[in-house]
Amino acid sequence: MRFVASCRLLISLLIVSLPVSWLSADDTPRSKVDEYVDTLVEIFDVILDQHIEPPTRQEMVLCFLRRIHNEQKPQKLAELSRRVSEISDKHALYELMRSELKSVYPDASLPKGLEDFNLSWLDRAVPGGVRVSTPKQSNVQQQLAANRYVGIGVQLQNRTFKKIMENGPAAAGGILEGDELVEIDGQPTPKAMEEIVDRLRGPEGSAFRVKVQTGDAAPREIELTRSVVVMKSVTLVSSDEELGKAHIAIDIKASTPMELEKLVAQLPEKIRHLTLVVQFDGNFHYFVLFADAISEKGTLGKLVTRQGEQEIKTNPGTVLGGRVVIVTGDEDNVQNRLLSFLPTQVRIKVPREVSYPQPVYLSEPFRIRNGESEVFVGTRRFEPVINYPISVGIRR
Amino acid sequence: MNRCGLSCTWLLSVCVCAQLVCSQESSPIQRPLVTSTADHSIVYVVGARPGKVLQLKYEDVQQAKDITEELISAAADTIATNIIDVQVDAQGSNLWLLCDSPARLIRQPLPSGEAVVHELPIRPARLALSPGIDGNGFISVTSPLDRCFWIAERTSEEKLSGHVAQLDMQPQEMVWADKDQLVMADATNGSIVACYTDQLYRALAKDPHKGHESILKSAKLTFNGHHLAGLALDAERKEVVITHQLLNPLARTDTDDIRWGQLIKNSLSTIPIQRLSTGQLLLEVTRTYQLGDFGRGAGDPAGVAVLGERLAVALSGTNQVALYSRSKHSASFVAVGHVPDRITQFGTDRVIVTHRLDNRLAILKLEDSSLKLEALLGQAPTFATAEARGELAFFSAHLSRDGWMSCQSCHVNGRSPDLVVDTASDGYFDTPKKIPSLENVVHTGPWSWLGDKLTLADQVNKTLADTMHTSDKLPESSGIQRETLVDDLIAYMSTLKSAESSVSQVSSAGRALFDEHCANCHKPDQHYTSDKSYDVGLRDERSREQFNPPSLNGVRYRSHFMHDARWSTLDEVLSAHPSADKKFTDEQKVLLKSYLNSL
Numbered sequence: 001m002r003f004v005a006s007c008r009l010l011i012s013l014l015i016v017s018l019p020v021s022w023l024s025a026d027d028t029p030r031s032k033v034d035e036y037v038d039t040l041v042e043i044f045d046v047i048l049d050q051h052i053e054p055p056t057r058q059e060m061v062l063c064f065l066r067r068i069h070n071e072q073k074p075q076k077l078a079e080l081s082r083r084v085s086e087i088s089d090k091h092a093l094y095e096l097m098r099s100e101l102k103s104v105y106p107d108a109s110l111p112k113g114l115e116d117f118n119l120s121w122l123d124r125a126v127p128g129g130v131r132v133s134t135p136k137q138s139n140v141q142q143q144l145a146a147n148r149y150v151g152i153g154v155q156l157q158n159r160t161f162k163k164i165m166e167n168g169p170a171a172a173g174g175i176l177e178g179d180e181l182v183e184i185d186g187q188p189t190p191k192a193m194e195e196i197v198d199r200l201r202g203p204e205g206s207a208f209r210v211k212v213q214t215g216d217a218a219p220r221e222i223e224l225t226r227s228v229v230v231m232k233s234v235t236l237v238s239s240d241e242e243l244g245k246a247h248i249a250i251d252i253k254a255s256t257p258m259e260l261e262k263l264v265a266q267l268p269e270k271i272r273h274l275t276l277v278v279q280f281d282g283n284f285h286y287f288v289l290f291a292d293a294i295s296e297k298g299t300l301g302k303l304v305t306r307q308g309e310q311e312i313k314t315n316p317g318t319v320l321g322g323r324v325v326i327v328t329g330d331e332d333n334v335q336n337r338l339l340s341f342l343p344t345q346v347r348i349k350v351p352r353e354v355s356y357p358q359p360v361y362l363s364e365p366f367r368i369r370n371g372e373s374e375v376f377v378g379t380r381r382f383e384p385v386i387n388y389p390i391s392v393g394i395r396r
Numbered sequence: 397m398n399r400c401g402l403s404c405t406w407l408l409s410v411c412v413c414a415q416l417v418c419s420q421e422s423s424p425i426q427r428p429l430v431t432s433t434a435d436h437s438i439v440y441v442v443g444a445r446p447g448k449v450l451q452l453k454y455e456d457v458q459q460a461k462d463i464t465e466e467l468i469s470a471a472a473d474t475i476a477t478n479i480i481d482v483q484v485d486a487q488g489s490n491l492w493l494l495c496d497s498p499a500r501l502i503r504q505p506l507p508s509g510e511a512v513v514h515e516l517p518i519r520p521a522r523l524a525l526s527p528g529i530d531g532n533g534f535i536s537v538t539s540p541l542d543r544c545f546w547i548a549e550r551t552s553e554e555k556l557s558g559h560v561a562q563l564d565m566q567p568q569e570m571v572w573a574d575k576d577q578l579v580m581a582d583a584t585n586g587s588i589v590a591c592y593t594d595q596l597y598r599a600l601a602k603d604p605h606k607g608h609e610s611i612l613k614s615a616k617l618t619f620n621g622h623h624l625a626g627l628a629l630d631a632e633r634k635e636v637v638i639t640h641q642l643l644n645p646l647a648r649t650d651t652d653d654i655r656w657g658q659l660i661k662n663s664l665s666t667i668p669i670q671r672l673s674t675g676q677l678l679l680e681v682t683r684t685y686q687l688g689d690f691g692r693g694a695g696d697p698a699g700v701a702v703l704g705e706r707l708a709v710a711l712s713g714t715n716q717v718a719l720y721s722r723s724k725h726s727a728s729f730v731a732v733g734h735v736p737d738r739i740t741q742f743g744t745d746r747v748i749v750t751h752r753l754d755n756r757l758a759i760l761k762l763e764d765s766s767l768k769l770e771a772l773l774g775q776a777p778t779f780a781t782a783e784a785r786g787e788l789a790f791f792s793a794h795l796s797r798d799g800w801m802s803c804q805s806c807h808v809n810g811r812s813p814d815l816v817v818d819t820a821s822d823g824y825f826d827t828p829k830k831i832p833s834l835e836n837v838v839h840t841g842p843w844s845w846l847g848d849k850l851t852l853a854d855q856v857n858k859t860l861a862d863t864m865h866t867s868d869k870l871p872e873s874s875g876i877q878r879e880t881l882v883d884d885l886i887a888y889m890s891t892l893k894s895a896e897s898s899v900s901q902v903s904s905a906g907r908a909l910f911d912e913h914c915a916n917c918h919k920p921d922q923h924y925t926s927d928k929s930y931d932v933g934l935r936d937e938r939s940r941e942q943f944n945p946p947s948l949n950g951v952r953y954r955s956h957f958m959h960d961a962r963w964s965t966l967d968e969v970l971s972a973h974p975s976a977d978k979k980f981t982d983e984q985k986v987l988l989k990s991y992l993n994s995l
Contacts, residue, residue, distance in 0.1 A: 146652035230690065254652045261686065265725050288646055289658050 036110060037098050040064065043119070047126055055125040058084050061093050067121035068104050140201075144231075145286060147255040150204045153229040156181065156196060159189050161212070168229040173222045175212055182219050183211035202226050234259035237277075241270040250278045252286050257293035428757060428773050429479060429738070430748050433488045436741045439748055440471055440491055440506075443479045444755065444773035448472075449491060449504065454743035457759060463771040475511050476502045481523040494523040494537060501537065501556075514556050518542045519895070521568050526593070527575040534593050536578055540566035540809070541895045543952070545580060547597055559600035561608055563589060565616070566811075566953060569627035571636065573669045579636055581624035584808040585955050586640070588624070590672035591615035617672070620682065621663060622813035623805060625737070626700040626709065635666045639697035639709055641805055645816045645828045649863045654797050655690060659817075660805060662687045662694040664709060664720065687711070687718050687727060693800030694718055694729075695793025699738040701747045706762045708747040710736040713793025713802040715874070717749055719762050728765035732758040734777065734875060735791045753777060753788055779875055786888025789881055794874040797865035803885070810834045810892035814956035819863045821855075822846050827937045830961045835894035835950040836923045838886065845936075845959045847929040847944030852889070856882050894949035899994040906991030909984055917945045924948035924995060933974025934958060952993040966992060 044061075048054045065080045080100075087093050119130040143149045153168015154161050159181045164171045181189045184199045185208050202208070206226050213219040233253040239246035246267055250256060260276075278290075428444035441450040451471035452463075460467060474493065481494040484506075491504040499516040501523070518539040526533040535556065537546040545567050548558030568583035573590070580589045591612060599608040619638070626639035642661040647653040654660075664685045687694035687709060695713025709718045709727075712735045720727040733754030742748040742759060749758040754777055759769040779785045793799040806817065811833045818828040821844055829845045842848065843855040860866040860881070870876050877884065911920075918924040929942040936959060943959055957963045963972065970985045980988065 147656070148652065254656045254658065255690065258657050258686070258690065262725070285648070289644070289653070 032110060033098065033101050033105070037094060037101065040097070041094055043130070047122075047130065057090060057093060058087070059125040060122060061097055063122050063125045064097055065100055066124075068101055136201075145253055147230055147233060147253040148228045149231065150226055151201055151229055152224050152226055154200075156193070156200075158193065159196070165229055165231070169224045169227055173224050174220075175210075175222065176214055179212045179214050181210060182213050183209075185209055204228060230255070232259065234263050236263060236267075239267065239271060241268055244270050245275070246271045247275045247277070250276055250290075252278060252290045254286050254289075256286065256290050260293070426479065427752065428750055428755060429482050430740050430750055430757065431482045431484045431491070432740045432742055432748070433484055434486045436743055438488065439740060439742055440482065440484055441468070441757065441773070442474065442476070442482050442491075442493060446477070447474060449474050449506075452742075452748075454746070457746070457769065458743065460769065463757075463759070463769050468771070472504060472507050474502070474504050475513075476500075476504070480520065483523050483525050485525055486527065492523060492525060492535065494520050496520060501535070512554055514548075514558075516546060516558075517560055518544055518546050518898075520546070522570055524570045524572055524578070526572045526578070533575060534572075534578075534597065536570060536572075536593070538567040538570055538580055540568045540583055542898045543567075545570075547578075547593060547600070549597060557601075559597070559604050561596065561600060561612060563612060563616075565589065565955075569624065571627050571629050573629065573636060573672065574633060577669070577673070579627065579672065581619075581627045581638060583623065583625055584811050584953070585813050586619045586622045586624065588617045588619050588638070588672075589615050590617065592673075615673075619665075621665065622815060623696070623808045625696065625698040625712070626739075628700045628702050629669075630702040631704070633669065635668050636672065637700050637702050637707065638665045638667070639663070639700045640665065641696070641801075643806070643813070643815050643817055645818060647818065648825045649817070649819045649865075650825070651797060651865060654693075654800055654865065657686065657688050657690075657693075657800070660801050662697050662711070662800065664697060664700065664707065685720065685722065685725070687720065688800055691798055692729075693793060693796065693798045694727075695796065695799045695801050696791070696805055698736070699749075701739040701741045703741060703745065703747070703762055708739050708749075708760065708762055710739050710749060711793075712737045712752065712791060713796075713805065714799045715792075715794075717747075717758070717760055719760065719765050730758075730760055730765050730768055731873070732756070732760075732768075732770075734788060752791065782880065782884045782887035783891060785875075785877060785880065786884035786886070787891075788874075789876045789885055790888050792874055792876055794870050794876060795860065795864050795866045795881075797867075801864065806831045807834045810837075810889075811950060811953050814954050814961055816961050819859070821858055821863065822848075822936075822938075822940075824938055829936070829959050830956065832946060833950055833954070834889055834892045836947060837892060838890045839923050840925050840947045842927060842944060845943050845946075846940065847927075847942075852886055853882050856885055894947075894995075897952065897994045899990070902994045903987055903990050906987035906989075909980075909988050910991050913978065913980075914988075918948050924951075934960075934962075936960070948992060948995050951995055 044057060047060070048057065062081055062084050065084065066077060069076055069080070083096070084093065087096065122130045140149070151168070152170040152173075153165035154170045154175065155163035161170070161175055161177055161179045161181065164175055164177050181196070183189060184196075190196055190199065199208075204226060207223060208226075209221055209223050211219045211221050231253075233251045233256045235249045237247040237249045248260070248263065250260065426443040426446075428441050430439045430441050432439045437454045439452050439454075441452065442448075444450060448470050449472040450468050452468055456467045457463070472491065474491070476493040476495050478496045479493050480496045483492045484490070485492065489506055491506055493502040493504060494500075495502060496519070499518065499520050501514040501516055501520075503512045503514075505511075516537060518537065519541040520537045521540055522538045524536050526535070533550055535548045535550060535558075539545060542560075543564065543566055544560050544562045546558050546560050548556040550556055563580075565580075565582040565587040566584050567580035567589065570578060570580040573579050576592055576594050578589075578591055578593050582588070589612060592615075596608055596611050599611060619640070621638075621640035621642045623641045624638055626637075628637045629635070630637065640663055642663055644658060644660070647658040649659060652658075664687060666683045666685075687697055693714070694709075694711050694716075696711060697709045697718070698712040699710040701708045705722045707718075707720045707722065709720060710732075711718055711729075714729075715734060715736060716729045716731055717736060717739070718727040718729055732749050733751040733756035735752035735754065736749050736758070737752045738750045739747050740750075745763060746759055746761050749760065750756075755772060755774050756776075757771045757773065759771075761767040777784070779788050789795060790803045793802040793805070795802060806813065806815075812831045814830060816828040816830050818825055820827075822829060832843075832845075837843075838852060841852060842850050843852060844858075849855040849858065866881075868878060870878050910918075917926050917928075917930050919926050925945050925947040929944045931941045932943065933941075934943070935941045951966070955964060957966070957969045963969050966989050967985060970980050970988055
């Protein structure tokens with residue numbers, strides 16, 4: 001909800017900043033091609049405005065032209081490259097995109113791959129790549145980050161239930177691992193995985209019926225109500241009471257501080273040393289809250305942006321491009337805050353600085369309207385898993 | 397309307413019920429208050445019946461399945477009215493009653509004897525007796541409104557020689573850690589004072605106006621949390637237990653941050669007593685336990701009692717008591733009446749709960765949450781007026797998503813803990829702003845820091861919708877009416893007036909300076925605010941520069957200033973207020989501060 005609110009503003013600002021003359025230059029009804037190019041213009045503007053290492057507009061336009069023309073025509077590409085590099089005016093560049101698109105697809109029908117906004121052709125120009133997701137996908141990502149995934153709590157492989165989450169509606173309804181999904185709401189299970197998932201997902205509280213089968217037994221019908229399936233983001237990987245060590249894996253989500261607090265409070269008395277290995281999938285807000293939860297002043301690292309380096313201690317707000325240098329820890333800060341909920345006094349070792357050889361890029365997705373439909377655009381989330389070992393020794 | 401709730405298993409009709417009802421028509425029933433003897437075997441109940449002290453014995457209650465009228469007996473008569481706190485001394489020979497308007501401390505000998513009345517020079521809140529009060533000992537009374545406490549040495553039966561010690565906090569709850577150490581907590585902000593009273597008292601006796609400030613200054617500790625609404629000791633007097641809340645300015649008032657306890661935490665902290673006097677940062681020695689969980693907030697922890705490893709915490713927002721086991725890190729919850737706020741140990745295994753807005757006593761057994769005895773003394777509250785309904789709603793965490801907070805959580809007692817919170821009341825997240833005080837709030841429009849809410853109803857609606865996530869349907873047991881909620885809250889808010897200053901003489905030179913340099917925006921005839929917004933040279937995270945000046949009524953209670961709470965003293969404000977058109981001399985600052993403290 002929050003990012004939609006903030007994105008609305010950003011997008012509206014972007015739209016407002018487009019010259020009115022350009023938008024209304026053409027009085028004829030806008031074709032599909034026009035709409036498509038307009039949306040790309042918005043996406044390019046977002047990238048230029050928000051990415052930490054943005055390409056030039058020309059580079060992105062050239063990527064687009066490479067994509068619509070067959071890349072096998074080097075001569076054509078060389079000519080386009082020359083033309084693009086000569087144009088500095090933004091509107092002229094977009095007119096070129098429009099006219100080239102119309103020349104390749106005169107009947108105003110878009111080739112497959114463009115229609116669904118697969119922007120992998122931009123990867124060549126944009127560090128970190130550009131990812132487009134549907135509102136549905138984006139919604140699921142947000143649900144996962146906030147640890148309030150709405151569903152029935154299963155993992156499927158084709159029609160087979162691979163995993164049943166213990167606190168989910170499927171488990172409560174008696175679905176077993178290995179069961180076959182025969183029917184959904186009286187209809188045979190679709191073949192395509194996407195379609196199955198589509199049918200199983202839905203709003204919280206909505207109910208539907210499935211028919212499942214265990215082995216060769218008679219299929220049974222089960223009514224399921226979709227609900228929030230809370231997942232673990234903090235896991236005790238191992239604990240060795242003799243050595244007094246425990247290893248905790250953390251995948252930062254909204255629930256992490258609360259989970260960590262509970263888990264650590266219930267560790268056996270003999271544990272004297274904890275190692276927290278932290279993964280972070282790119283949701284900055286929850287990263288900051290996690291940092292704040294275990295460190296008194298909430299500084300766990302630095303965020304490197306176009307504006308320079310800044311400590312991660314407040315919400316970065318609308319910073320969307322960024323490279324994170326994890327993590328300069330201040331031992332005392334981390335220790336003081338952790339002490340407030342650890343079962344006994346602790347001594348923590350935090351690496352002074354752990355920087356990652358590969359820059360990582362992130363962005364919260366933007367919502368962009370394209371006619372009736374809408375898409376979410378963002379640069380790729382953190383691909384590299386960030387392992388951030390915090391070593392916690394317990395003094396007794 | 398079933399306001400008592402269906403869960404009231406046993407209701408008691410007091411034998412003089414009819415008489416009581418008659419007398420209540422002219423004067424509303426006063427909430428019952430209880431105190432227990434040193435061995436917790438007897439509790440005395442006052443306030444429920446005018447002129448009477450009632451008593452309940454643990455040995456009678458222990459086997460009872462019901463509180464029958466035979467269990468409650470009259471222990472004494474009392475002349476006290478408007479009782480706000482009560483304590484029985486260690487021998488059980490005197491009941492000390494703290495009364496408001498007029499502010500009095502009354503010693504009522506038990507079972508009979510002539511009451512001795514002491515006038516108090518402060519607006520009192522709580523009363524505490526030092527453990528040695530039967531011989532030589534101290535009596536202390538806190539006053540959050542006057543930001544001070546009164547401390548008296550009991551030298552003879554009748555005489556009390558008391559002194560007032562000013563504090564730069566609003567002390568409310570207090571406990572005597574031992575016979576010489578008094579611990580006081582700020583109900584609104586996050587301060588604790590732990591002072592040695594013998595030394596302090598001697599300094600006050602020598603000169604009531606100076607000498608004690610340095611003692612109190614070094615006794616003040618900063619606690620990580622606000623709304624310190626409950627304070628108790630364990631039986632061995634080894635640690636002090638504090639109930640409080642923790643507001644995180646980094647978190648947002650969105651559903652996810654609320655549900656996972658990121659925005660506000662409902663907590664219980666323990667501090668070893670021996671570390672209180674060291675003046676060190678409390679963070680190092682504080683242990684914190686969380687009472688809320690996913691899907692179930694524990695809004696507004698208040699009174700607390702410690703019985704070994706088990707604790708009972710009144711959750712004044714959710715109308716429950718949490719029975720917390722420290723070894724198991726888990727709690728069970730028992731529904732009680734409206735706004736439970738104080739808990740007293742009763743016997744070896746029980747507590748007795750009283751309520752801010754209910755005439756009910758609940759007796760709970762800590763190890764068996766299913767065992768609840770309840771007595772309704774007199775009438776059940778009806779909440780018939782908008783103001784009464786609004787007060788009930790103000791303290792209710794039912795207004796918030798999963799019960800994590802009430803209005804009171806942030807606007808504690810109508811004032812502000814001076815923390816910043818990221819509510820998007822100004823349209824955006826990541827622009828946290830200071831919580832405003834609600835003193836005189838109905839007169840200080842337009843509302844919000846940006847001054848963009850032209851009616852108070854706009855602001856209340858915005859807060860209910862986007863900060864608290866108030867549901868359209870509230871549980872009937874909450875007693876709140878959703879349809880009239882906004883009007884009711886505003887009716888209650890119209891009773892939140894700024895407290896009169898105890899400063900009797902206002903310096904005219906200070907006033908002249910204020911009129912010349914400040915009154916353009918903080919207009920005295922508009923409650924020291926203005927209906928316009930001004931650029932004071934500060935900007936928020938969205939580069940907005942125009943802010944509506946906050947009212948300066950009650951500015952003496954504040955610990956942080958400006959929209960982002962950047963300054964923590966009036967000195968800083970007077971030195972650095974960007975729109976001040978001149979640099980004040982030190983002398984002028986003293987004059988201005990004394991004037992501001994009178995508002």
